Amino acid sequence: MFRQSRPYPDPLVKVYDLRTMRALPPIPFPSGPAFIHVLPKRTSSIVVTSLQGLVNVVDASDPSAPGEFHQLDMTSYLTSLSVSPTGTYIASGDAEGVIHLLSQAPEDSSLPLNGFDGQPIPWADHTEPMPDIEWTDSTPLNSIGMPHYDSPLLSAWSPVVASTPYYPPPARIPPQVLSSMKMNDNIAYAPLPKELRGHRNLIPVGPKKDVARFRSGKPRKEPTNDRPSFESMEIPKFYRRVEIEYSKFGVEDFDFGFYNQTSYSGLETHILNSYTNALVQSLHYIHPIRHLAKSHITTDCPSEHCLLCELGFVSRMLEDAKAQGSNAIELVDYGRENAEVDYAQKIQTFHRFLIDHLTSEGNSFPNNPRIMDRNGEDNQEPLAAAPITQLLGVDAKNVIVCQSCKAVREKENMTHIIDLTYPRKGGTESSGNDFASILQNSLLRTMTHKATCQTCKHFSTFSSRRAIASEDLPPFLALNTSVFNEENQDFWLDSRNQTFLPARVQIHGQSAEDIDSVGTLYLTKLHRNRDHSATRHELLREDELPNPGTLVAIDAEFVSMQQEETEFRSDGTKKVIRPARLSLARVSVLRGDGPQQGVPFIDDHIHTSETIVDYLTEFSGIKLGDLDPVYSRYTLTPLKVVYKKLRALVDLEALFHFLGVCCPSDIVRQDIFVPPEQVIDTVDLYFVKARQRRLSLRFLSWFVLKQHIQTDNHDSIEDARSALDLYYAYQDLESQGLFDQKLDEIYKEGRQYVSIF
Structure with missing residues (x-):
């Protein structure tokens, strides 16, 4: 069967009776059958194995009967299966060349390895040992006899005979290459060191003459154009795309510091619509807009999909994550990009x-704060415009003149973005072609159009000119360059036909004032499907508010919004083109100390309007309908509200304690950076680097706490509470000096229960 155009093993083993030519009831095998074999002495029994090493012996005539299950101790995948003719042995081979042997005989009984009840194999007689020769430094070499030969030995050939200039011996491989060499399917490969890179294995060739020998055959010299082509311009190195390589540990394993040696964080490019990253970063480094976005996330914003809130979350993360890759905000809808899209437009x-959206979402009229005072503005005016309008708004006045009757009328116009207009080639414009002249003509733009004049009642030509007083210019100008053809691109090239931008821009202005956040209480009617017994958390009291160093336990569950995109190469390796996109589905935060230790104070299920591809119920415990406000029995919370709660805990410097399946990357994935000094991860406490294998929360709870968790389904509150108990158990063992001994016992016991690791 196929899933998303990819082969996937059928979870049912189909059985057919050849005697009656009919199908028997299929045998369920959820792990996916990889190999099937019939037992010789039990003709109605078959052996079914999966690629992960699960062996199931079932009776095909009675599928309801309990079968035999065995889990092979393996770290790779199965490649073969075979059963001995007597049915005594079942052999399985894995990708690492290991043969796993299963037998149905008791341990104390002895069985022949070949599995046959025949005569023992006659073995050959032992050869007589060779005579010992006493070997010392004075023993002559001719004491060892040589075989008779009638032709010269190969070792007697001279170097002249053994070598030829036409087939020289291969050059020795440099030691830098041998030190980093790896093997894959008997093929060795290694990256080329930097000191060996360059032009290699090249033969210098003289210039080739393609011109004719006669004057009449010589082509005329065509004028050369050194200006770069607009369609096929080479992208500068610092603007080129840097591809993120994904390992089995995800994007967190990628070394961003190799490409970014500054203290400024960047935005990841593996998501769709990443072309917006540069614009988002530009807004982030405009300090008044950054402070406005950061202060907006502290208010009670009623909009679930607020772009100003999203910009505030990213600004906080860009400040905290020094030189690390951060996820871009979901400013636009996710969708498949067209390969022929015009990104300039x-x-x-x-x-x-x-x-436009930031202007409307940040407008709290009539309670807008006054961010900056413009020259000549009446500071006594109590009402202020939207904050983005105060920063980017151009208060213009359009003067419209009728060419017939010279009637003049004015029209107020507020715009936030100016599109640059360029002089036409061969036009009559007398203005210059420098940037200042182009900007002036774009601000004071003159246009003509035809319409019916309301004064003279004639269909006449109107001239419209935008007039802007110098005191009405904003502190920051937002411009669209409008470079859509080669003619406009010429204005951005210097005398050497190289692109340029001003090296330094001086901005005059005042720092942004503090913005007062006014909270508003909204009363919302609860849904009729809400189950009050599902509310398991208790809000924090005033005396329980977190302080720096307060211990909390947190667990997050996720659902898949987009499957992982991978490709398999010809050498059998797998490359992740685009990782799976996960969305936060549930967050549970528990008190880490105090009289109500282990009691949750946050347990939110997150509402999402996107289509969920996979609920990951086996790992998240989220079922169909839990995140749908029509059918859910939980009180669903917008994702932005959950961000604000977690952001507040991080700002209060609470000491987070993560369990094994919820690492700090889960919070980083949600555009919230948690400083490493605020993180205690269970998976790192109970981990030995030499073992290279991390222990699951379920196994640690069973062995250390003597508790059985995740028996029915995953519960984030239960997982977070178990992780908290494991942390206190770690402290007790560490104080007694018994933790290292206990950790060795855990790993020793874990080898016997690989299936629950």
Whole structure:
């Protein structure tokens, strides 16, 4: 069967009776059958194995009868299965060349290895030992006899005969290459060191003459154009795409510091619509807009999909994650990008879309704060415009003149983004072609159009000119360059036909003032399907508010919004093109100390409007309908509200304690960076680096706490509480000096229960 155009093993073993030519009831095998074999002495029994090493012996005539299950101790996958003719042995081979042998005989009985009840194999007689020769430094070499030969030996050939200039011996492999060499399917490969890179194995060739010998055959010299082509321009090195390689540990294993040696964090490019990253970073480094976005996430914003809140979360993360890759915000809908998309047009359209939304979402009229005072503005005016309008708004006045009757009328116009207009070739414009002149003409733009004049009632030509007073200019100008053809690109090239931007821009202005956040209480009617017994958390009292160093236990569950995209190469290796996109589904935070230790104070199920591809119920405990407000029995919380709660805990410097399946990358994935000094991870406490294998929370709870968890389904509260108990058990063992001994016992016991590791 196929899933998403990929082969996937059928979870049912289909059985057919050849005597009656009919199908028997299928045998369920959820792990996916890889190999099937019939037992010789039990004709109705078959052996079914999966690639993961699960062996199941079932009776095909009675599928309801309990079968035999065995789990092979292996670290790779099965490649073969065979059963001995007597049915005594079942042999399985894995990808590492190990043969796993199973037998149905008791341990104290002896069975022949070949599995046959025949005569023993006659073995050959032992050869007589060779005579011992006393060997010392004075023993002559001719004491050892040589076989008779009638032709010269190969070792007697001279170097002249053994070598030839046409087939020289291969050059020795440099030791730098041998030290990093790896083997894969008997093929050795190694990366080329930096000191060996360059032009190699090249033969210098003189210039080839393709011109004709006669004057009449010589082509005319065509004028050369050194200006780079607009369609096929080579991208500068610092603008080129850096591809993120994904290992089995995810994007957190990627070394961003190799490409970014500054203290400024970047945005990841593995998600769709990553072309918006540069614009988001530009807004982040405008300090008034950054402070506005950060202060907006502290308010009670009623909008679930607020772009200003998203910008605030990213700004906080870009400040905290020094030189690390951060996830870009979900500013636009996820979807498949077209390969022929015009990003120059798309980014400028998105620029206008984003600024318009930030203006409307940050507008709390009539309670807008006054961020900056413009020259000549009446500071006594109690009402202020939207914050983005105060920073980027251009208060213009359009003067419209009728060419017939010279009637003049004015129209107020507020715009936030100016599109640059360029002089036409061969036009009559007398203005210069420098940047200042182009910007002036774009601000004071003159246009003509035809319409019916309301004064003279004639269909006439109107001239419209935008007038802007110098005191009405904003502190920051937002411009769209509008470079869509080679003619406009010429204005951005210097005399050497190289692109340029001003090396330094001086901005005059005042720092942003503190913005007062006014909270509003919204009363919402609870859904009729809500189950009050499902509410298991108790809010923090005033005396329980977190302080720096307060211990809390947290667990997060996720659902899959997009499957992982991979490709398999010809050498059998697997490359992750785009990792799976997960979305936060549930967050549980427990008190880590105090009289109510282990009692949750946050247990939120997150509402999502996107289509969920996989609920990951086996790992998350989230079922169909739990995140749907129509059918859910939980009180669903917007994702932004959960972000604000977690952001508040991080800002209060609470000491987070993560369990084994919820690592700090889960919080980083949600655009919230947790400093390492605030993190205590259970999976790192009970871990020996030499073993290279991490222990599961379920196994640790069974062995250390003598508790059975995750028996029916995953519960984030139960998992977080178990992780908290394991942390206190670690402290007790560490104080007694018995932790290392206990950890060795855990790993020793774990070898016998590989299936629950």
